[in-house]
Amino acid sequence: MARKSHVQTTINGETVEFLCESRQSLLEVLRDELHLTGAKEGCNNGNCGACSVILDGRLVNSCLVLGVETEGKSVETIEGLAEPDKLHPIQDAFLENAALQCGICTPGFIMSAKALLDQNPNPTEHEIRYWLAGNLCRCTGYDKIVRAVLDAAAAK
Amino acid sequence: MQDFAYIAANTVSEAVTLLDEKGQSARILAGGTDLIVQVREARRDVDWMIDIKSIPEVNVLDYNADTGLTLGAAVECYKVYAVDEICDAYPGLVDATKIIGGTAIQGRAAVGGNLCNASPAADCIPPLIVLNASCVIAGPNGERELPVEQFCTGPGQTAFENGEMLVSLKIPVPANNSSSFYLRFIPRNEMDIAVVGAGASVTLDNAKQTIVSARIALGAVAPTPLFAEEASALLAGREVSDAAIDEAAQAAQSIARPISDMRGTAEQRTHLVGVLTRRALNGAIQRVRDAA
Numbered sequence: 001m002a003r004k005s006h007v008q009t010t011i012n013g014e015t016v017e018f019l020c021e022s023r024q025s026l027l028e029v030l031r032d033e034l035h036l037t038g039a040k041e042g043c044n045n046g047n048c049g050a051c052s053v054i055l056d057g058r059l060v061n062s063c064l065v066l067g068v069e070t071e072g073k074s075v076e077t078i079e080g081l082a083e084p085d086k087l088h089p090i091q092d093a094f095l096e097n098a099a100l101q102c103g104i105c106t107p108g109f110i111m112s113a114k115a116l117l118d119q120n121p122n123p124t125e126h127e128i129r130y131w132l133a134g135n136l137c138r139c140t141g142y143d144k145i146v147r148a149v150l151d152a153a154a155a156k
Numbered sequence: 157m158q159d160f161a162y163i164a165a166n167t168v169s170e171a172v173t174l175l176d177e178k179g180q181s182a183r184i185l186a187g188g189t190d191l192i193v194q195v196r197e198a199r200r201d202v203d204w205m206i207d208i209k210s211i212p213e214v215n216v217l218d219y220n221a222d223t224g225l226t227l228g229a230a231v232e233c234y235k236v237y238a239v240d241e242i243c244d245a246y247p248g249l250v251d252a253t254k255i256i257g258g259t260a261i262q263g264r265a266a267v268g269g270n271l272c273n274a275s276p277a278a279d280c281i282p283p284l285i286v287l288n289a290s291c292v293i294a295g296p297n298g299e300r301e302l303p304v305e306q307f308c309t310g311p312g313q314t315a316f317e318n319g320e321m322l323v324s325l326k327i328p329v330p331a332n333n334s335s336s337f338y339l340r341f342i343p344r345n346e347m348d349i350a351v352v353g354a355g356a357s358v359t360l361d362n363a364k365q366t367i368v369s370a371r372i373a374l375g376a377v378a379p380t381p382l383f384a385e386e387a388s389a390l391l392a393g394r395e396v397s398d399a400a401i402d403e404a405a406q407a408a409q410s411i412a413r414p415i416s417d418m419r420g421t422a423e424q425r426t427h428l429v430g431v432l433t434r435r436a437l438n439g440a441i442q443r444v445r446d447a448a
């Protein structure tokens with residue numbers, strides 16, 4: 001049996017402790033150990049962005065981060081966005097614009113969009129498209145997603 | 157993924173001692189965007205992953221107008237292009253850091269990791285070569301420096317001896333009237349691996365008409381990124397002209413030894429070396445001329 005490490009990290013503002021093997025990715029830890037299943041596994045190799053989360057303020061693919069690397073760090077996931085009775089403006093904009101179909105890419109797109117708007121509250125369409133280039137969607141054809149992010153920026 | 161032990165080293169000597177002890181079964185972990193994928197896909201067998209990101213020296217990002225740039229081995233791409241002085245002094249390197257993967261990859265991927273992975277198509281290596289960058293390498297016997305163009309020895313193979321790691325990259329202050337440029341050909345706009353990459357740096361005279369010196373480097377056309385020495389040398393002293401740039405492009409084509417694979421045929425790659433070398437040179441020259 002592989003040895004497990006004890007890790008303490010902050011997830012969506014709350015201190016969380018967990019045990020994990022070195023080989024478990026942050027994505028596996030989130031989904032399998034902490035039961036935060038919002039981040040999705042698409043490719044498991046950094047290409048699709050379905051697993052996007054924000055680590056210490058920076059957008060990353062959680063499939064390419066080891067769980068043990070998050071000791072002492074801060075992780076934001078899709079579960080931390082909405083308030084109990086209110087969706088986050090980006091979530092609202094995705095609904096309003098029908099920017100999702102099957103939805104598997106959506107948590108990744110929303111976290112990626114959040115990371116963008118956190119650092120650039122008024123991005124151009126061009127900036128949005130470049131920023132989101134690491135997020136793939138098989139269903140929507142992207143236009144509605146880009147419009148949703150533009151709307152979310154305008155709504156702020 | 158295979159099982160392995162994870163160790164977060166706090167000092168260079170701790171990491172070097174571990175590397176020396178564990179030999180081939182240990183690997184340095186920087187951003188993990190190559191390493192984690194390789195281990196997960198069982199392309200690399202690793203028993204010890206040594207995370208260097210808590211070591212102060214590998215996080216240094218320091219530009220000084222007298223001494224140049226010290227770029228710690230674990231500094232992520234996004235930090236490089238966030239510094240205005242670096243964008244001004246080393247635009248060719250910035251071109252590369254902006255096209256590696258997408259936003260999330262650039263949040264983790266280090267320039268040093270891109271170099272140490274030693275892919276023939278690695279986007280940062282040609283610009284590092286044309287900018288005269290050198291590797292600061294630490295090992296059991298202390299530190300040594302090596303020019304980047306001597307670092308890669310084959311696909312995934314480097315000049316590291318047992319127990320050695322990259323601490324930082326050093327890039328000298330660019331000369332007056334100089335600039336650099338990197339570009340690659342990919343079939344998509346984003347998120348792809350170079351079919352061919354080309355970097356150039358040029359120094360012009362005060363009138364910005366004559367080339368004082370130039371350096372050209374190529375990616376993805378040989379087992380390692382190539383410094384196109386002859387093509388670079390023949391530009392020295394030449395007036396900026398299409399003819400001079402064409403000559404350099406042809407000389408660059410003559411050293412390309414590309415393979416044919418799913419990304420492109422050898423013939424296409426050789427053609428691209430000519431096109432991209434011209435564009436990289438013209439791009440660098442334009443940047444010198446555009447600068448105030």
Ligand SMILES: Cc1cc2nc3c(=O)[nH]c(=O)nc-3n(C[C@H](O)[C@H](O)[C@H](O)COP(=O)(O)OP(=O)(O)OC[C@H]3O[C@@H](n4cnc5c(N)ncnc54)[C@H](O)[C@@H]3O)c2cc1C
Nearest residue numbers: 046184186187188189190191257266269270272278279322
């Ligand atoms: C989706 C995706 C897209 C990508 N797109 C591009 C692209 O467009 N262009 C491109 O060039 N690459 C691309 N890459 C590859 C990769 O992101 C880059 O090569 C990146 O710069 C590697 O840096 P890292 O910090 O993640 O390295 P790591 O994965 O941590 O390390 C890479 C290798 O170098 C070794 N190493 C790292 N640091 C040191 C050190 N200090 N001393 C000794 N050895 C060390 C490691 O042991 C490992 O073998 C892509 C990868 C993915 C997953």
Ligand code: FES
Nearest residue numbers: 042043044049063
């Ligand atoms: S699952 Fe992480 S990028 Fe696809």
Ligand code: FES
Nearest residue numbers: 101103137138139
């Ligand atoms: S909504 Fe189905 S992949 Fe994007």
